[in-house]
Amino acid sequence: xxxxxxxxxxxxxxxxxxxxxxxxxxxxxxxxxxxxxxxxxxxxxxxxxxxxxxxxxxxxxxxxxxxxxxxxxxxxxxxxxxxxxxxxxxxxxxxxxxxxxxxxxxxxxxxxxxxxxxxxxxxxxxxxxxxxxxxxxxxxxxxxxxxxxxxxxxxxxxxxxxxxxxxxxxxxxxxxxxxxxxxxxxxxxxxxxxxxxxxxxxxxxxxxxxxxxxxxxxxxxxxxxxxxxxxxxxxxxxxxxxxxxxxxxxxxxxxxxxxx
Amino acid sequence: xxxxxxxxxxxxxxxxxxxxxxxxxxxxxxxxxxxxxxxxxxxxxxxxxxxxxxxxxxxxxxxxxxxxxxxxxxxxxxxxxxxxxxxxxxxxxxxxxxxxxxxxxxxxxxxxxxxxxxxxxxxxxxx
Numbered sequence: 001x002x003x004x005x006x007x008x009x010x011x012x013x014x015x016x017x018x019x020x021x022x023x024x025x026x027x028x029x030x031x032x033x034x035x036x037x038x039x040x041x042x043x044x045x046x047x048x049x050x051x052x053x054x055x056x057x058x059x060x061x062x063x064x065x066x067x068x069x070x071x072x073x074x075x076x077x078x079x080x081x082x083x084x085x086x087x088x089x090x091x092x093x094x095x096x097x098x099x100x101x102x103x104x105x106x107x108x109x110x111x112x113x114x115x116x117x118x119x120x121x122x123x124x125x126x127x128x129x130x131x132x133x134x135x136x137x138x139x140x141x142x143x144x145x146x147x148x149x150x151x152x153x154x155x156x157x158x159x160x161x162x163x164x165x166x167x168x169x170x171x172x173x174x175x176x177x178x179x180x181x182x183x184x185x186x187x188x189x190x191x192x193x194x195x196x197x198x199x200x201x202x203x204x205x206x207x208x209x210x211x212x213x214x215x216x217x218x219x220x221x222x223x224x225x226x227x228x229x230x231x232x233x234x235x236x237x238x239x240x241x242x243x244x245x246x247x248x249x250x251x252x253x254x255x256x257x258x259x260x
Numbered sequence: 261x262x263x264x265x266x267x268x269x270x271x272x273x274x275x276x277x278x279x280x281x282x283x284x285x286x287x288x289x290x291x292x293x294x295x296x297x298x299x300x301x302x303x304x305x306x307x308x309x310x311x312x313x314x315x316x317x318x319x320x321x322x323x324x325x326x327x328x329x330x331x332x333x334x335x336x337x338x339x340x341x342x343x344x345x346x347x348x349x350x351x352x353x354x355x356x357x358x359x360x361x362x363x364x365x366x367x368x369x370x371x372x373x374x375x376x377x378x379x380x381x382x383x384x385x386x387x
Binding site: 061066068070073077 | 365
């Protein structure tokens with residue numbers, strides 16, 4: 001049996017224990033809260049980091065897209081520039097050089113050290129072809145003539161459409177006799193071409209050529225004027241022929257003295 | 261609430277009509293300062309989208325653009341995208357010449373991240 005005193009001690013002990021337990025519970029609640037809050041901070045930090053990473057990735061994608069689109073625009077402009085350059089230097093119908101580019105090449109050849117000659121090529125009775133077979137047929141004739149001329153050129157030679165049905169060939173480093181051979185072969189080949197006139201009809205065309213050789217120091221206009229005279233002679237003497245005026249003929253001698 | 265910026269040799273025609281809910285951008289865009297050129301338009305779009313729940317249509321016919329103009333267009337499409345996400349009726353029609361498919365390809369690039377209606381339409385070639 002417990003004495004009254006003992007009993008009092010036991011009650012006190014139990015109360016103390018209860019108090020202790022209560023304090024322990026409080027501490028635990030505090031610790032739980034602390035852990036929860038800490039976890040929440042950690043989560044928020046992680047989300048913030050993830051958001052930064054996502055923003056960063058998004059910004060990189062935007063810049064990549066910007067660069068890609070910008071590059072495409074640049075490529076587009078480049079293509080346009082190339083197209084415009086071709087348009088400004090070439091003849092639309094035949095794809096050969098145009099008159100302006102030919103003049104530039106002639107001036108370069110004059111400034112250069114190598115010998116060269118030129119040939120004017122003109123379609124005989126071109127107006128009659130257009131009238132009889134139509135302008136489309138006439139255009140086709142010019143296109144095929146352009147192909148034939150290119151086929152007879154060597155490396156370093158140039159040719160272009162001087163205007164209308166007239167072409168100009170620039171032959172580099174060839175003696176006059178070789179130039180004449182080239183001209184004659186071209187003339188014969190062109191005369192042998194058959195052109196479709198529609199409804200199964202075919203026709204052929206002939207060309208006349210006027211050739212000359214550049215005289216050292218001679219100006220462009222004098223050279224062209226002599227080649228033009230040669231062409232005129234070819235036309236006057238019956239067409240479908242080549243005429244070569246040597247560099248030292250006609251006014252050549254006096255010009256030579258002046259330039260020397 | 262209208263805005264109109266005249267076309268120059270290096271900048272497009274820009275018009276924003278608040279009553280019609282329509283923005284038109286037409287021409288080439290390679291100005292010296294794209295952000296300066298487009299700032300009034302961006303402010304207009306922000307104001308319009310902020311106050312009205314009304315629809316907004318963009319009609320774009322741009323051929324050449326410099327990099328900063330591309331950037332500005334991307335920003336504008338971002339504004340439209342977030343308005344669309346909040347339920348605003350927005351849309352873009354990008355017109356290109358039938359003969360110039362590359363412009364259509366570029367418009368596709370712009371369209372890529374947009375979820376709002378974005379039409380890329382070929383225009384019959386003007387004779």
